Amino acid sequence: MASAFREDTSHYEHQSPPTSVHGGRGEAGEGTSNAPERRSDDASSADHVQEKAAAAATLTKRQKVRRHCGRFWWWYLIGFIIFSAIFLPILFLVIIPAIVQRILDSQTMPVHSGEFIAITPDTLNVSITTSLSTPLPADIDPLTLFLYNKDTPTFSPFVNVTLPPLHIDGQTDIYIAEQTVTITNETELISWFSNVFDQKSVTLSTRGDASIHLGKLHSNGHIDKTVEVNSLNKLDGFGIQHMQLMLPAKENGTNIQGTLNLPNWGALNIGIGNLSLNLMSGDLRIGLITVYDVYLPPGNNSRYFNGELYLDVLFQNIGTILSSQADALNEGNIQIDATGNATVVNGEHIRFIEAILNHRRVVSTIPVVKLTSDLISSFTNGSDVSIPDMLDDVFGNSTFIQEVLSHWNTTGSNVAAKTKRSPLSVPRGVIGPGALSLFKLGMKMRMGKY
Known part of the structure; x- marks a missing residue:
């Protein structure tokens, strides 16, 4: 065996390079011995890439x-x-x-209309019409809106109203209809209603938390809006339209009736029950009238009144009254002011209304000719009656007229110094034709001659 191995190895060529592990020659001959095999590999790789490109394409x-x-x-x-x-x-x-x-x-939530009606000292009937606009359809669960004054440092709502379930899609009107609400803060309500009376427009603030559904999506939102609402503007335009003396007076003292204008410049209907007003000439209280079931929609409102004109006060203080009327008389008018006295609903005083109106004064001017005509018609009922005789029958004598004329005579020079127009002036104690011309003119108007 050993000789055979040696015999085999005897054919080993010492200078032949060793075969590489990859089947090629040694280092010196590696390039030449492997050259044919590399060309074969490159060709196969190129074919593979082409196949992939073809497949990808x-x-x-x-x-x-x-x-x-x-x-x-x-x-x-x-x-x-x-x-x-x-x-x-x-x-x-x-x-x-x-x-x-x-x-x-x-949302602007404008107040298009509504009403505040006093029911009891502690409750109101409230209605409000407003609107919402949304880019997406939405459903709103019932929510409570608190009404408050934004100028009050702490959040102090005076009433709250309940907004019903709503479906909002684009521009949508919202109605809060005739809800009876309890006054939760009377001081704040008085503050707000004072602005309603005094100003041309007033702010109304609302606050509440809403639960909103956008399809299946649910979210919560907070509402805190302040809107501007037209208000009463001090009842500008208030005035006695017609007044008639009732003689003889009724057992309860009622001796005057007529109509007066109660204007409402605002957007809200106001209901305050039976309203009693003091009639004032200067600082002198000359009468008390009552307007019944006061309900004021926007615009001018003619309302019936009756009450008592204090004739004894008029007669006893004619000089003082004429002094207070000097400026108005120079313009051909009589000025009768009104202040609040009482506001009553179903026999109960409405405190928050009285707290406002009892400290406010509104002015009414009546042309002298119109007032004279109304008063004379109270006596004559359209019949042809002698004015001096009628006055003598009513007052017992002519003392009242004499006092008026004597006041005009003594004060005429002072008034004339201030204005170009001066009141009528006649000698004291004389009832001349000039003094009665005013009454005659009223009589003629009543008889249809003017």
Whole structure:
């Protein structure tokens, strides 16, 4: 065996390079010995690339995407889970509530109409018509709106109303109809109603938390709006339209009746029950009248009144009255002011209305000729009666007229110094034709001669 091995190795060529592990020659001859095999490998690689290119060229985009997703779907699933875990809480807790709140903040909620009617000292009947506008259909659960004064440092609502369930789609009118509400803060209500009486327009603030549904999505929103509402403007235009003396007076003292104008410049209907007013000439109280079942829609409102004119006060203080009437008389008018006395509903005093009107004074001017005509018609009822005889029958003598004329005579020079027009002036104690011309004119108007 050993000789055989040696014999085999005797053919080993010492200078032949060793064969590489890949079947080639040694370092010196590696390039030449492997050259044919490399050319074969390059050809096969080129063929493989061409086959792949040909295969890729035959795939559509959808097939490529499907193949890509099929290979990497697991990574996409992990990415989607991570994205959802981050985005969905932001969507439901931040984005949607922000969108809902933005829509609520953009609402103007104008007050188109409404009414505030006093029922008892502690309750009101409230109606409001407003509107909402949304770019998306939405449903709103019932919510409580608190009405308050924004100028009050602390949130102090004076009443609250309930908004019914609503479906809002685009511009939608909202009706809060005849809700009986309890006054929760009388001081704040007095403050707000004072502005309603005094100003041309007043602000009304509302606040509430709303639960809103956008399809299946649910979100909460906060409403805090302040709107401007036209108001009473001090009853500008208030005036006695017609007044008639009732002689003889009734047993309860009623001796005057007529109509007066109660204007409402605002958007809200106001109901305050039976309103009693003091009639004032200067600082002197000369009468008390009552207007019944006062309900004031927007615009001018003629209302019947009756009451008592204090004739004894008039006679005893004629000088003081004429002094207070000097400016109005120079313009051909009589000025009769009114202040609140009492406001009563079903026998109960409405405190918050009295707290306002009893400290307000409204001015009414009546042309002297009109007032004279009304008063004379009270006595004559359209018959042809001698004025001096009528006055003598009513007052017992002519003392009242004499006092009026004597006052005009003694004060005429002072008034004339201030204005170009001066009142009638006759000698004291004389009832001349000039003094009675005013009454005659009223008589003629009553008889249809003017």
